Amino acid sequence: xxxxxxxxxxxxxxxxxxxxxxxxxxxxxxxxxxxxxxxxxxxxxxxxxxxxxxxxxxxxxxxxxxxxxxxxxxxxxxxxxxxxxxxxxxxxxxxxxxxxxxxxxxxxxxxxxxxxxxxxxxxxxxxxxxxxxxxxxxxxxxxxxxxxxxxxxxxxxxxxxxxxxxxxxxxxxxxxxxxxxxxxxxxxxxxxxxxxxxxxxxxxxxxxxxxxxxxxxxxxxxxxxxxxxxxxxxxxxxxxxxxxxxxxxxxxxxxxxxxxxxxxxxxxxxxxxxxxxxxxxxxx
Amino acid sequence: xxxxxxxxxxxxxxxxxxxxxxxxxxxxxxxxxxxxxxxxxxxxxxxxxxxxxxxxxxxxxxxxxxxxxxxxxxxxxxxxxxxxxxxxxxxxxxxxxxxxxxxxx
Numbered sequence: 001x002x003x004x005x006x007x008x009x010x011x012x013x014x015x016x017x018x019x020x021x022x023x024x025x026x027x028x029x030x031x032x033x034x035x036x037x038x039x040x041x042x043x044x045x046x047x048x049x050x051x052x053x054x055x056x057x058x059x060x061x062x063x064x065x066x067x068x069x070x071x072x073x074x075x076x077x078x079x080x081x082x083x084x085x086x087x088x089x090x091x092x093x094x095x096x097x098x099x100x101x102x103x104x105x106x107x108x109x110x111x112x113x114x115x116x117x118x119x120x121x122x123x124x125x126x127x128x129x130x131x132x133x134x135x136x137x138x139x140x141x142x143x144x145x146x147x148x149x150x151x152x153x154x155x156x157x158x159x160x161x162x163x164x165x166x167x168x169x170x171x172x173x174x175x176x177x178x179x180x181x182x183x184x185x186x187x188x189x190x191x192x193x194x195x196x197x198x199x200x201x202x203x204x205x206x207x208x209x210x211x212x213x214x215x216x217x218x219x220x221x222x223x224x225x226x227x228x229x230x231x232x233x234x235x236x237x238x239x240x241x242x243x244x245x246x247x248x249x250x251x252x253x254x255x256x257x258x259x260x261x262x263x264x265x266x267x268x269x270x271x272x273x274x275x276x277x278x279x280x281x282x283x284x
Numbered sequence: 285x286x287x288x289x290x291x292x293x294x295x296x297x298x299x300x301x302x303x304x305x306x307x308x309x310x311x312x313x314x315x316x317x318x319x320x321x322x323x324x325x326x327x328x329x330x331x332x333x334x335x336x337x338x339x340x341x342x343x344x345x346x347x348x349x350x351x352x353x354x355x356x357x358x359x360x361x362x363x364x365x366x367x368x369x370x371x372x373x374x375x376x377x378x379x380x381x382x383x384x385x386x387x388x389x
Binding site: 093095097099103105 | 352354
């Protein structure tokens with residue numbers, strides 16, 4: 001897929017995660033997402049009225065689409081949280097004294113062990129339950145979990161049994177190639193959307209079907225928390241038409257703000273500084 | 285009360301050996317030896333905090349392991365280079381045992 005707006009950050013982890021996302025069971029769905037977005041966007045950019053009609057036409061004629069020109073949404077998986085059990089009681093003090101890369105704070109009652117590859121933080125309780133956070137894909141979660149269990153087995157001589165592995169939570173983010181009128185969007189879906197501008201600048205949208213919670217921001221960024229990577233993908237596909245209806249083309253100030261946040265994320269300082277000056281003068 | 289971290293140093297060991305020798309010859313009761321060590325803990329902490337002015341910085345190639353238990357950090361580093369104005373020393377492996385300076389025992 002041609003990527004005009006690469007959202008993966010510079011390091012290898014997120015790069016891995018974006019490619020994993022399209023390789024997830026939903027490969028066709030992932031490609032279809034790109035096509036659908038492109039088709040819908042192309043239709044809308046050429047014909048500003050009758051958004052819903054064109055969208056349904058685009059969905060129907062989706063198979064015979066030309067290559068997506070622009071407007072594909074890249075979903076970046078930022079955090080995968082998994083939980084499993086080693087089925088034996090863990091002596092936290094022994095692990096803290098003899099283990100490597102561990103921290104034991106008594107007030108939390110758990111030992112925190114960090115792995116370098118895949119980069120993760122494993123929290124262990126004395127009951128034998130372990131939680132791994134900070135991963136970027138589901139297979140990496142399995143690998144990290146097994147690595148932790150293996151460490152306990154080999155180095156600390158515990159009789160571990162790897163069981164009850166499940167991915168508990170996945171956090172994904174994506175940026176729409178357009179800004180969103182969130183006030184109108186939240187008014188259209190009063191039961192599903194919750195918008196309190198004084199509390200949080202984004203709309204909290206819950207999709208019961210996928211058990212997903214999405215936060216929609218006026219810049220077009222959306223963050224999704226769901227129980228699996230596939231659910232994140234389906235949630236984005238589900239919300240795209242809903243949000244497309246309230247699209248607002250980005251002004252120069254918006255584009256500058258997006259570019260600034262991306263540059264800040266990639267570590268370059270010059271563009272963000274210059275953009276701070278721009279924002280002041282371009283208030284609509 | 286200062287922590288007994290500095291007993292495991294060259295100067296601490298020398299003091300302990302001297303006290304053991306005096307105790308062996310019955311010239312020092314063991315209770316007094318304990319008091320001396322406690323006073324040593326306080327004195328060395330105060331001296332390092334107030335009377336030492338020289339600065340030494342170091343940089344390590346890799347942090348091999350870290351550990352945090354009972355408010356004590358243990359760090360194992362490799363490829364360490366100490367610098368004080370001019371390049372002073374290198375160490376292949378280095379172990380740092382660090383405690384909280386504000387800790388109350």
